[in-house]
Amino acid sequence: MREIFLLSFTGILLIIFGITFNGCVAIKPYERELLADRVMDFDSIDEERVMERHFLETREGSVGGHGGSGGGCACN
Amino acid sequence: MNRKVIQITAAALLFSLSPLILADEKVSMRANYFSDNTGTVVKSPAAEFVKDLFGGFEFGLRYSLDRVLIPPINSIQVRPTDGTTGASRPAGNADKTYAKNRSEIIATLSKDSYSASYYYSNELDYVGRMATIATNADFNRKNTNIAGSYSFGWDNIKPTGIDTALTKIAHNINATLTQAIGPKTIGRFGVDFAYLSGFQSNPYRIVRMQNVNIIPIENHPLQRLRGAFFAKLNHYFESKTALNFEYRFYADDWAILSNTMNMYYYQYMKENVLIRYRYRYYTQSASNFYQDIYTGQQAFMTGDYKMEAFSAHLFGLKVEYKLKKLLDDGFFSFLAGSTIDAKYERYFSSNDFTADIFQFGLVLNY
Numbered sequence: 001m002r003e004i005f006l007l008s009f010t011g012i013l014l015i016i017f018g019i020t021f022n023g024c025v026a027i028k029p030y031e032r033e034l035l036a037d038r039v040m041d042f043d044s045i046d047e048e049r050v051m052e053r054h055f056l057e058t059r060e061g062s063v064g065g066h067g068g069s070g071g072g073c074a075c076n
Numbered sequence: 077m078n079r080k081v082i083q084i085t086a087a088a089l090l091f092s093l094s095p096l097i098l099a100d101e102k103v104s105m106r107a108n109y110f111s112d113n114t115g116t117v118v119k120s121p122a123a124e125f126v127k128d129l130f131g132g133f134e135f136g137l138r139y140s141l142d143r144v145l146i147p148p149i150n151s152i153q154v155r156p157t158d159g160t161t162g163a164s165r166p167a168g169n170a171d172k173t174y175a176k177n178r179s180e181i182i183a184t185l186s187k188d189s190y191s192a193s194y195y196y197s198n199e200l201d202y203v204g205r206m207a208t209i210a211t212n213a214d215f216n217r218k219n220t221n222i223a224g225s226y227s228f229g230w231d232n233i234k235p236t237g238i239d240t241a242l243t244k245i246a247h248n249i250n251a252t253l254t255q256a257i258g259p260k261t262i263g264r265f266g267v268d269f270a271y272l273s274g275f276q277s278n279p280y281r282i283v284r285m286q287n288v289n290i291i292p293i294e295n296h297p298l299q300r301l302r303g304a305f306f307a308k309l310n311h312y313f314e315s316k317t318a319l320n321f322e323y324r325f326y327a328d329d330w331a332i333l334s335n336t337m338n339m340y341y342y343q344y345m346k347e348n349v350l351i352r353y354r355y356r357y358y359t360q361s362a363s364n365f366y367q368d369i370y371t372g373q374q375a376f377m378t379g380d381y382k383m384e385a386f387s388a389h390l391f392g393l394k395v396e397y398k399l400k401k402l403l404d405d406g407f408f409s410f411l412a413g414s415t416i417d418a419k420y421e422r423y424f425s426s427n428d429f430t431a432d433i434f435q436f437g438l439v440l441n442y
Contacts, residue, residue: 003303003327003333004269004301004303004327004328004329006327007267007269007303007304007305007325007327008267008269008303010267010305011251011266011267011269011305014251014253014265014266014267015222015251015253017253025216025219025255025256025257025258026216026217026219027219027256027258027259031259032256032259034259034260034312035256035259035260035262035312037312037318039310039312039318039320039342039350040262040310040312040318042254042262042264042308042310047104047106047122047124047138048106048419048435048437050138050182051106051108051120051122051140051435052433054120054142055110055118055423055431055433058382059381059382059388059423059425059429059431060334060358060360060382060388061328061332061334061360061363061382061383062302062304062324062326062332062334062336062358062360063268063270063302063304063326064248064250064268064269064270064302064303064304064306064324064326065266065268065304065305065306065324065326065336066268066306
């Protein structure tokens with residue numbers, strides 16, 4: 001249970017971090033060419049991952065850690 | 077029931093695909109082939125499309141069918157993979173190969189930063205359902221994105237040859253932060269939690285006992301709280317290469333702790349050829365009720381390989397070819413933005429399991 005509490009705490013820290021420091025880095029639109037490349041997109045292989053997750057969850061005791069979709073590079 | 081689901085889904089796909097030919101959207105088809113050292117083979121064709129609708133809505137539909145072949149029980153030297161769900165194969169006809177189909181459909185409707193999806197899977201002894209709502213918001217001139225989702229799942233299990241109906245309920249929540257770190261670097265961090273209640277064992281799997289006259293069936297706890305923290309970092313190098321690095325820490329109240337490291341290295345060979353090398357390392361501890369061999373009856377007992385401590389490696393290679401150059405002119409020019417890809421991956425673990433995974437894909441961008 002200690003680990004679950006740690007994970008909850010990490011989640012709260014994450015949200016605070018995001019809200020507090022989101023203005024610290026500002027990449028301008030014309031600097032985002034490489035960030036928009038498909039090899040930099042966290043969601044570009046989602047379809048492949050769905051099939052892989054299927055297999056891994058029948059062999060391993062862990063799940064999750066895939067994350068929801070979101071941009072962050074002004075390319076979605 | 078299974079056949080009905082397949083027919084309805086196929087009809088829905090055909091109906092939806094026909095107007096899509098003229099649309100500015102995507103259709104993809106994949107074929108997966110999986111085989112392991114227990115003799116289990118899974119063949120999985122899948123199709124997916126995304127289409128814009130009126131009023132700014134977008135609709136996505138994914139369908140896949142698993143054809144699972146599990147070898148005769150007496151021939152298995154290593155504990156077999158559970159087919160595709162925890163329901164696995166029944167013990168009846170133990171000297172024959174067991175074949176079953178599993179179909180899965182995911183429908184998603186989204187508008188702007190909001191989406192809702194429904195998942196349905198069906199096989200002989202297991203029906204899985206999950207409804208998900210998700211949202212995300214941009215901040216800091218789209219350099220930061222915060223996303224969140226909630227899913228509710230309700231499954232029905234009807235083991236073959238056992239006169240009982242079982243259920244499992246699942247709640248999942250997720251929070252994700254995506255942050256542009258520089259013109260060539262982007263990061264994503266997040267946490268997932270899941271709470272499951274209900275039947276979480278394999279109804280066919282027996283437990284190894286010291287006293288061979290007692291053959292109990294596996295019995296896992298009825299509640300489980302699971303959590304994971306993940307961090308991902310993508311960096312683009314000058315040499316037209318990119319490295320994607322992922323780390324995940326997982327913990328649950330059955331005392332399983334795991335660490336996962338996953339790396340993808342991309343290399344553009346030409347404008348239209350992309351190669352991906354991959355390595356994944358996974359390690360986990362055992363659950364607090366796992367024993368190799370039980371000496372007596374206990375409240376919770378397992379014969380599940382997923383409950384033991386082990387580590388695993390996965391190596392992979394994928395090649396993707398953009399059809400653009402090939403089809404710039406002529407009759408097939410409408411396929412110019414499309415890609416074909418092929419992938420091979422090998423998975424092997426310290427608990428004597430190896431698997432080969434092949435995948436072929438065609439993505440049509442209209």
